[in-house]
Amino acid sequence: MVKICRGLILFLIFMTAIVISQGNRSAIGIKDFVVQIICLPILALSALHLLYNKDTIFIPKAPLAILPVVYGMLMTGTYLVTSRCSANYQALTPQLLGIVIFILIIHHFRKADVGRLIHVSVAAAVISSIYGILQYFRLDPLTWEHIGAFGTLRVVSFFGNKNYFAIFLLLMIPLGGYVALTSETKMSMIVGAIATALMISALALSFSKGALISFFLSGTISIGLLILKKRKTARKERGGRGKFRFLIFCIPLAMMMVIVAFSPDIWKDYTKRLKHRNHYIMQRVSYCQVALEIIGNHPFFGVGPGNFARFHPQNETHRVNTSNPNHVLNHVHNDLLEIAAEYGLFSLLAYGGILLIFFYEWANRFKNADQPDQQLALILICGSISGYLFYSLLTVAGRYMSSVFYFWVVMGIGYLHLSEDDPDKNKFISIPNWLMGRKTLSFAVAITIFLIFGVTCKKTLANHVSDVYISKAYGLVSQRDYDKALEYLNRSIQLQGHAVEAYYQRGFVHFSKNRVDKAIADYYEVKEMMPNYVNVDFNLASCFYKKEDWEKAIQIAEVSHKRFPDYLAGMMLLAYTHYQMGQYQKAMTTCDQVLKRYKGHKAALSLRKKLKAF
Numbered sequence: 001m002v003k004i005c006r007g008l009i010l011f012l013i014f015m016t017a018i019v020i021s022q023g024n025r026s027a028i029g030i031k032d033f034v035v036q037i038i039c040l041p042i043l044a045l046s047a048l049h050l051l052y053n054k055d056t057i058f059i060p061k062a063p064l065a066i067l068p069v070v071y072g073m074l075m076t077g078t079y080l081v082t083s084r085c086s087a088n089y090q091a092l093t094p095q096l097l098g099i100v101i102f103i104l105i106i107h108h109f110r111k112a113d114v115g116r117l118i119h120v121s122v123a124a125a126v127i128s129s130i131y132g133i134l135q136y137f138r139l140d141p142l143t144w145e146h147i148g149a150f151g152t153l154r155v156v157s158f159f160g161n162k163n164y165f166a167i168f169l170l171l172m173i174p175l176g177g178y179v180a181l182t183s184e185t186k187m188s189m190i191v192g193a194i195a196t197a198l199m200i201s202a203l204a205l206s207f208s209k210g211a212l213i214s215f216f217l218s219g220t221i222s223i224g225l226l227i228l229k230k231r232k233t234a235r236k237e238r239g240g241r242g243k244f245r246f247l248i249f250c251i252p253l254a255m256m257m258v259i260v261a262f263s264p265d266i267w268k269d270y271t272k273r274l275k276h277r278n279h280y281i282m283q284r285v286s287y288c289q290v291a292l293e294i295i296g297n298h299p300f301f302g303v304g305p306g307n308f309a310r311f312h313p314q315n316e317t318h319r320v321n322t323s324n325p326n327h328v329l330n331h332v333h334n335d336l337l338e339i340a341a342e343y344g345l346f347s348l349l350a351y352g353g354i355l356l357i358f359f360y361e362w363a364n365r366f367k368n369a370d371q372p373d374q375q376l377a378l379i380l381i382c383g384s385i386s387g388y389l390f391y392s393l394l395t396v397a398g399r400y401m402s403s404v405f406y407f408w409v410v411m412g413i414g415y416l417h418l419s420e421d422d423p424d425k426n427k428f429i430s431i432p433n434w435l436m437g438r439k440t441l442s443f444a445v446a447i448t449i450f451l452i453f454g455v456t457c458k459k460t461l462a463n464h465v466s467d468v469y470i471s472k473a474y475g476l477v478s479q480r481d482y483d484k485a486l487e488y489l490n491r492s493i494q495l496q497g498h499a500v501e502a503y504y505q506r507g508f509v510h511f512s513k514n515r516v517d518k519a520i521a522d523y524y525e526v527k528e529m530m531p532n533y534v535n536v537d538f539n540l541a542s543c544f545y546k547k548e549d550w551e552k553a554i555q556i557a558e559v560s561h562k563r564f565p566d567y568l569a570g571m572m573l574l575a576y577t578h579y580q581m582g583q584y585q586k587a588m589t590t591c592d593q594v595l596k597r598y599k600g601h602k603a604a605l606s607l608r609k610k611l612k613a614f
Contacts, residue, residue, distance in 0.1 A: 001049040005042050005108045009101070010120045012038045016405055017124035017168065018131075032090075032401050033464040035097050040457055042104055044450075064357050064415055065106055068408075071350040072099040075305070078343045082304025085500040085529035086463070091306030091342070094401045098408035105412030106419075114416050118175045121409060125172035126195045129202035132165060136205045159402040163395050166211030167403040169203040170218070170387035171410050173252065174380040181376050200252050204259035210394035212256065218387035219253045225366070225379045284333060291337040295345070302344035306399075308332060310532040311341075313563045325535040325564045331399060335392035338399070355389070358411065361418050381414045466496035473505055482509050500529045507539060516543050537563065538570050545573065550581045568594055572603050584611050 012035060019031050072095070079092050109117065159165040176199055180192025203211060290312040294303060303311050309330035332338040340348040362382060369375045388397065388407050397403040469492035476485035486509050492502040507522035523540045526533050537560035544553035554577045560570045571594050578587035588611045594604040 001045045002108055005045050005049070005104065006113070008038055008042050008045075009104055009108060010116065012042075012101070013117070013406075013409055014120050014124045016401070018127045032093065032097075033460070033467075035101075035401060035405060036093070036460045036464075037457075039097060039100055039104075040460065043100070046104065046107070062415075062419070064354065064361065064418075065103075067350055067354045067357065068099045068102055068411075071347060071354060072096055074347045074350055075343050078301050078347065079305050081301060082307060083530060085498040086466075086496060086502075087500050087530065088304055088306045089463075089498075091399050094404045095398055097401070098404045101405060102408040102412045102415075105409065106415050109412075109416055111416050111419060114413055117409070117413050117416075118178055121172060121406070122176050122179055122192075122195050125169065125176070126198055128159075128165070129169070129198045132202045133198070133205060161400075161402075162206045162208050163211070164397075164400050164402040166203055166206045166208035167388060167391055167395075167397050168406055169199050169206070170211055170214055170391055171384050171403075171406045173199045173203065173215070174218075174222075174384040174387070175410070175413075177252070177383075178377060178380045181380070182373050196252065197255065200255050201259060204256055210391050214387050214390035214394070215256060216253060217390050218383045221386055222379050222383040223250065223253075225382065226375075229366075229369070229375050287329065287333050288337060291332040291334070291341045294341045295337070298341075298344070300344050300346060302340065302342045302347070305342050306330070307530075308338065308341055309534060310530055313534065314532065325538065325560075325567055325570075328534045328564075331396035333395055335396060335398045338396055354411075358385075358414060358418075362414070365418050377417060381410070381417060384410050385414065462495040466492040466499055466502065469495070470499065470502050470505065473502075473509075477505065477509060477512075480512075482513050485509055486513075498529060500526055500533065503529070504533065504536065504539075511539070511543060511546070514546075516546050519543050532563075535560075538567070538573065541570075541573055541577075545577055545580075548580070550577055553577045554581065566597065568598060568601065572601075572607075575604070575607055579607060579611065587611055 015034055015038075016031055019034055075092060075095055079088055082088065105117070159168065173196060176192055176196035178192075180189050180196060183189040183192055203215060291308070294308070294311050309328055313325070313328055332341060336348065336351075339351055359382075362378060366375070366378045366382075369378060385407075388403075388410070391397065397407070469488040473485040473488040473492070476482075476488065486506065489502050489506040489509065492499050493506070496502070503522045503525045507519045507526065510516070510519035510522060520540065520543045523536050523543065526536050527540075530536075537556050541553050541557035541560055544550075544556060547553075554574070557570065557574050557577055561567070561574055564570055571590055575587045575590035575594070578584070578590060588608065591604045591608040591611065594601050595608070598604075
């Protein structure tokens with residue numbers, strides 16, 4: 001069973017990066033489902049193996065193995081005590097699955113298997129990089145057809161977003177260096193060098209500015225660490241091999257600089273950013289201010305996974321991007337602040353503890369390393385994790401499968417590399433030995449595992465199919481095929497009763513078909529699951545306006561306007577409602593506010609013309 005589990009884990013690492021859905025479209029939803037559906041049988045097989053094989057599965061006494069479990073439990077507890085709906089579950093799932101894959105790696109693999117894990121990860125990254133580079137040159141590698149200009153420099157690959165693709169590459173590029181620099185044959189070294197060059201090219205073309213900064217920072221740290229061990233390495237290696245490897249470390253940084261230097265698109269964007277640097281700096285500062293205020297109000301357990309978007313529009317001091325509720329920022333652009341805001345300070349302490357213990361153990365091993373290959377491996381693992389951590393301070397990485405999954409994969413590789421060569425030294429308690437003398441308990445545990453496995457599989461499949469139906473409904477709504485969209489949304493709600501997106505979209509469909517009471521019912525369902533869902537108050541106010549219930553419409557429209565004071569559609573709804581209620585002066589004042597923000601607003605000019613008659 002261990003061999004089957006290892007094979008499935010390797011398959012999962014590979015497939016997560018290269019799964020393809022419908023040509024060049026994003027496969028993020030498919031990828032999440034792939035991870036869940038493969039993790040479940042691995043967990044079931046691991047549990048069976050645990051029950052019937054002595055001395056093979058054990059709880060390690062290492063804090064680095066225990067803390068991630070505590071971290072996952074704290075995050076799950078936060079989810080359970082806050083509002084629960086599909087949006088919360090989708091934010092929590094990537095972190096939990098990442099922790100699960102970390103636990104599976106450290107239990108099913110040994111130090112001798114590190115090379116296999118790295119080779120599979122690099123292979124997936126190379127395929128993704130080739131796909132992304134071809135996309136940059138306007139080719140869809142699935143059909144070899146020209147896909148047209150994107151309008152800006154970006155690499156989508158299989159991740160749907162250049163930033164998440166870039167985070168993945170930051171983790172994988174040092175592993176490509178591992179393949180090249182620790183290879184035993186010239187051919188392996190050449191293959192590793194080509195793989196690394198492809199990944200570096202894709203990262204440069206991803207146009208992710210934060211990723212480029214993080215790449216140079218982690219590269220600089222890696223070179224600094226190499227210099228620290230240079231004398232020791234020179235004594236161990238003759239013939240200038242140490243200097244050659246030092247030069248190899250500098251090549252990726254030089255290669256990145258060349259690609260950036262000869263890319264006019266990148267320079268154009270950097271010039272724009274520098275010109276408006278105060279705006280971008282203050283925008284990021286405001287994100288942090290909002291997060292700190294939320295942390296101050298909910299310090300211990302946070303506001304729940306995915307709930308930052310619900311809470312920050314209420315902030316009266318630091319409003320962020322509230323001119324359009326459909327574009328309210330849904331994350332902090334900083335992983336540490338997001339963990340603290342959504343999961344609380346206890347979870348942040350657990351996460352920080354994992355990193356501190358990892359780097360403490362890494363520092364001890366690096367200090368005592370006397371073999372050049374061991375030193376290089378430690379430097380490259382540090383470069384991989386530090387690159388991710390640098391960028392996680394500039395964007396959100398821990399919410400998306402395409403980034404956090406591979407972070408925990410690399411953490412698992414690092415754990416194995418830092419662990420004792422003899423795994424028996426690390427045993428705290430052997431679970432099978434403890435269970436073997438308790439047959440009744442063993443039987444109960446086995447039955448429980450199978451029940452949980454069956455229920456979880458059913459729920460995972462239902463959630464995935466529900467998300468597919470919602471996606472199809474969005475497309476049909478854009479084509480105004482409301483009847484077919486409604487059919488898919490009803491199916492989605494039957495499968496996943498807490499699907500807030502399905503209720504929200506169904507409310508819009510009912511509104512479009514003049515079924516106002518049904519639309520109101522759906523929007524209230526949304527408010528029950530997520531009371532401050534970004535645009536639900538405006539939609540509800542629109543429903544009551546359509547019913548000519550002016551008092552209710554004005555009451556809810558004012559709530560929407562308070563949360564999004566610069567949203568022109570919300571302001572116009574207020575103006576029209578005041579007009580219908582005969583409150584002409586208030587309607588005139590609101591129109592003037594709209595015209596002050598947007599002088600040529602046709603609806604405001606038209607209504608103002610009518611109001612002049614009174």
